[in-house]
Amino acid sequence: MARYLLRRFLQLVVVTFIISVLIFLLVHLLPGNPADVILGSSDTPHNRAILDAQLGLNKPLIQQYGTWLTALFHGNFGQSYLNHESVTHIIATGYPIDLELIVISQVIAFAVAIPLALVTSRRPNRAVDNVATTATFGMLALPPFVIAPIMVAVFAVGLHWFPATGYVPLTQNPGTNLHDMILPSLAITAGSIAVYYRLFRSDLISTLQEDFVTMARSKGLSPRWIMWRHAFRPSSFSLLAAAGVNIGALIAGTFIVEYLFAINGLGFELVTAVQQRDYLVVQGITLVVAVAYVVLQFIIDFIFTIVDPRVTRE
């Protein structure tokens, strides 16, 4: 297993390096001089001199990359050209929001999807299964930008249970933070519930038809024991893989929800920066998101080695 993980880690390093090169080139692949694009109507000699110094645009490309990489290792991602805020600060304030949204929404999704799949897979195509399947199908069809306004209208404007917008950091007030995050988390969790439930249910149904399960039944083991000890683990591979992809997509992928609830996670900051051509912010956030995605896949690979040790075999 150690060898497998080491190989995966080395792959991670190589992929991260390639990503860093591609992201660095992002600015340089723009048509014309990046300074033209960044400065726009503020293109005065004074501003251009500052920008050239800031970006090192007058140096060879390889040297610029080296300078950028060195700065990254010192935690310096540059500063937003629009509001001059440190990109490191933007990332530092944005990532906890994404992390919290992901954790809460995924905890809810697993907490709903797994028990529901365990129940319905034992008696497929019965009333409970049909209701659950139809409901999750509906959830899959309702994107967050539809769910969010409905929830706001009911729970914020109508019942005043939750705020319509806004966010207080966890470190500032945990209670208020959780209160603020409930609606945004619920808005993105519906799709995850549907995907996890449907995958896990179908894998469970399939596993429960395997010979080793029939053998277990013939030995007189209880259905609950069979489900937990024999069916659960082999049925969770697809769920695990889907969770890896889904959580990866949610890193900076919750823009719509962040926009609607006016909370400045990485997704909101990234899309705003793209719209405003704030390339240093785009560069910084994209790098962090890409690295986070790669690390997440490494973690998923690691979990796979525990769930199914066969994956480590050459």
Place this chain on the structure above:
Amino acid sequence: MAESVAGPGRARGKDSKGEAVTSTNGFNRRTFLTRGAAAGGVVVLGAAGLSACSSSSSSPSTTAGSTGTKPSSGSGTPVRGGSLTVGTIAEIDGFFPATNHWDTNGFLYANTVYDPLMAVAADGTIKGYLAQSMTSNATYDVWTMTLRPGIKFSDGSDLTSAVVKANFTVLADSALAGKALAQVASVATPDDMTLVYTLTGPNPTFPSGLTTQVGYVVGEAMIQKAASNYAGTLVPVGTGPFVYSEWQPNDHFTATRNPNYWRGGLPYLDQITFKPIPDTTQREATLRSGGVDMIESVDPNTITNFEGSGGSGFQLVDTRTGVIGQPTFSFIMLNNLLPPTNDLGIRQALAKGMDQAEVQKVLGGPPAKPATGVFLPDSPYYSDTHYPTYDPAGATSLVKAYKARHGTPSINLMTIADPLAIKEVQAVQQMWEQVGFQVSITEVEQATIIDDFVLGNFHAVTSYQFGEVNPDLNYVWWSTTTISPIGQIGLNFTRMNDPLLEKAMLTGRHTTDESTRVTAYQTVNERLVKNLNYLWIEQYLFSEVASQRVQGFDHWTFPDGTPGYGFDEGIFVPTQTWLAQ
């Protein structure tokens, strides 16, 4: 000599405290906020000015909710204390007037931490704010300003003529704001409290330019810092009623009461916080759920949503009435240098091929006044421009004539990526295609569309602009002196090159005779329609909605008690806003 000039319907001379009352010039303020308004690169260089419209009422429209919501204008005795939270449309890019681009939000922030040299009174006159007086010589080409004594910046430094001149110097060096000050040949500071502006030519309305972005004064320390480092634009040093506390861009900006504010007893609020909530529906929902105390909006549907039973418990203020001077208009700009819109026949075809009433329906909201030029019929500068009416047959004929010479005319219609704006251009696309044009649509982001305007990178583009109390404030947008080739910065976005228009604008600026000014601006209106670089649609509406406890948000006064222009095209002054218990 203390001269002053009055527009129609207002008195000449001095106010009750002997402070000189003057007039106008300068720059547009809330310029091209494009529909949907993200803050980004809005180039806004000022506004306000001379009273131009005698028929305008002096206060904006305040609509009562169905349960008897009272107007907010400070009824009752103000109460000190409390924290006000305002949901804004978008974020600003900084606090430095010389380099940052202020839109409506920029002016909200500026009115919180800064004061202007001059300001617009409710009757449309221009009065000193930080300036105690401003007077001209007999020929209106030398203006002398005296500052109020005893005013300090938030860092404890004094407001002096040297600081105001330092502000002028950085503004004059600015790529865009500098254009507004091009008419100033020199500024002298004969003593600590006096400035003498010498102009390149007469301008009786010069002081109104100092009510705009170029008239907001920042401390010397901020100038030094902002000029050398962009981080210096992030923390304002001003003389305003509130002082900077915290700014987390795109999340909130908080300012606390200035304990040393030069206007004793003000402000009433202990704290004010602005929270950008870009989505209008969510902004409205946040107000209704109590998350903020008031919101701003440029979506006409907000007015509909908060009128009648929907506005129960809220106060609505909007610009359907009460605008001083000319309101902001929505329109489509046509490029004068790029084919095919460089052809007058094509521009006529586009005008005749667009059903203005149908476009107004698409935009929704309450009925807004249709526009046929840059002045409404209640303006003294209005004249019947014979703006083309919807005539698809005439448009088709013009397109055929062009097609015979150059082939099918192909138009790219640009707008910002906003649902309402996209609906608008889709409707226009359909109309133009029906009369023979090939029309493609390009959606661009708010921040980048400003650069496209300035660089002239468009055929046709939706926008809104020109709301001013004095038409001279729009000079730079139409002047032959601000035209640049495509790809170079030019404030005459359409690149419209009309010497007759230029002559009329300069006549309007320089004359001291009101009838000559009226004739000049009527000519301006007629030339704009004749050139057809603007396809007019309707008045553009701003609104503000507040909960019942917010008082005085559309009401403020000068130090001598004269009422100010309360709700200037979406911008309020928080100095005398208070919260009812």
